[in-house]
Amino acid sequence: MSHIxxxxxxxxxxxxxxxxxxxxxxxxxxxxxPGNADALRLLGALDAFESGQSGSASLEVTGLLAWExxxxxxxxxxxxxxxxxxxxxxxxxxxxxxxxxxxxxxxxLGQALSGRWENISDARKAGEAAYAQMQSDTPT
Numbered sequence: 001m002s003h004i005x006x007x008x009x010x011x012x013x014x015x016x017x018x019x020x021x022x023x024x025x026x027x028x029x030x031x032x033x034p035g036n037a038d039a040l041r042l043l044g045a046l047d048a049f050e051s052g053q054s055g056s057a058s059l060e061v062t063g064l065l066a067w068e069x070x071x072x073x074x075x076x077x078x079x080x081x082x083x084x085x086x087x088x089x090x091x092x093x094x095x096x097x098x099x100x101x102x103x104x105x106x107x108x109l110g111q112a113l114s115g116r117w118e119n120i121s122d123a124r125k126a127g128e129a130a131y132a133q134m135q136s137d138t139p140t
């Protein structure tokens with residue numbers, strides 16, 4: 001069993017903090033190596049586990065997508081849903097400081113959007129726009 005397989009197998013026994021740490025690690029790999037198969041598999045398994053959790057966070061509908069609501073002190077990622085399907089995420093890369101304001105990144109349909117955002121509402125808007133564009137680019 002590979003390292004990634006054993007990590008995925010442990011997801012049900014991980015704490016929320018451990019799952020968040022693994023999501024951050026996978027995101028860091030994807031920043032350096034977009035399309036890395038192991039990182040994408042791990043993120044998919046984490047998303048699948050989270051979406052199957054009972055009592056999941058309530059959602060805020062912003063248009064085409066419904067986003068997990070932000071609660072102060074909650075760790076990212078905040079997932080985006082289209083129906084029951086996870087289609088995106090917002091990840092906070094650092095703490096806001098006077099010199100570091102744009103700390104949120106967005107991923108839609110497995111693609112990281114270029115740029116960073118200062119607040120969650122702007123990150124959600126960017127995610128909505130990207131999702132709408134990707135849907136209009138998809139042949140029917």
